Amino acid sequence: MVAKKFVVDLNKPLVFQVGHLGEAYDEWVHQPIVSKEGPRFFQSDVLELFTRTAWWVIPIVWVPVASWFISSSVKLGIPSEHVPVLVAFGIFLWTLAEYLLHRFLFHIKTTSYWGNTLHYLLHGCHHKHPMDSLRLVFPPAAAAIIAFPIWNLVKLLCTPATAPAVFGGILLGYVMYDCTHYYLHHGQPKSDMPKSLKKYHLNHHYRLHSYGFGITSPLWDKVFGTVPSQSKGDSKRR
Structure with a gap:
């Protein structure tokens, strides 16, 4: 007897459904639904509230934090220049x-119930609903969880006086990344460079999600050989 495939009901909260997709999750999550209205994640209104973040929250929260870290290096004796x-x-x-x-x-591949569920919360939801404006940037609490081990790594590799300024720069880079990411989805660039960057990123969403991982720049895609090419796209469509 062939097991019946699980079908996600888009009219119900999604988070605790997607885990049941198993091995079919990766294909499902990379078939985008292009709608500005985001899906409901949780039945609970409280949990649902914490999944939504406006883009302007990011600089409001993190620029002061970055500034504090940078000023700490000055207080520890690093010359201002x-x-x-x-x-x-x-x-x-x-x-x-x-x-x-x-x-x-x-873009880790998952197949287990909790693996799929956590991936959907982390990034899968963005690929499934790429125009959901309130789930496009990282909620500050989630960003802090990722920032903590990065700060510990910086402290390990830098001197006590230089570490805060370097980490402050990392935080400013993150702010630029998340705001750029939002703009690439919802902005209407007029000049060539942002137009090119928008096309590059949307190509990652709608054509080749296994290439083009750079958001603010294709630099590291070039270094590590993950720049999408027309030939790759042609082979995928065949």
Whole structure:
């Protein structure tokens, strides 16, 4: 007897349904529903509230935190003229973290119930509903969970005085990333560079989700060989 395939009911809260898809989850989550109205995640109104974040919350929360870290390096004796270099280095490090997180964590393949459920909450929901404006940036609590191990790694690799400025730069890089990400989905760029970046990112969503992991820049896609090409797209469609 062949087991009946699980079918997600889009009219009901999704989070505790998607785990039942098993091995079919990866294919399901990469078939986007292009609608500005987001789905309901939870039956609970309280839980539902915590899944929605407006884009402007990100700079309001994280720019002051980044500024505090950067000022801490000055208080610890780093000359003020050295601070911009450390911050710029932190922003550069963020571009690498952005790529690695997107490629290896956000696009991890899952098949178990809880694996699918957690992946959907982390990133799968964005691929399924890419125009859901209130689930496009990371809620601050979720971002803090990811930031904590990054801060500990920075402390391990940098001196006590330079670590805060470098981490502050990483946080500023994150703010630029999340705001850029929102703009690439909902903005209407007029100049060539943002137009190209928008096309590059939407290609990741609608054509080749296994390529083009850079959001703010294709730099690391070029370094690691994950730049999408027309030939790859043609072979996928055949």
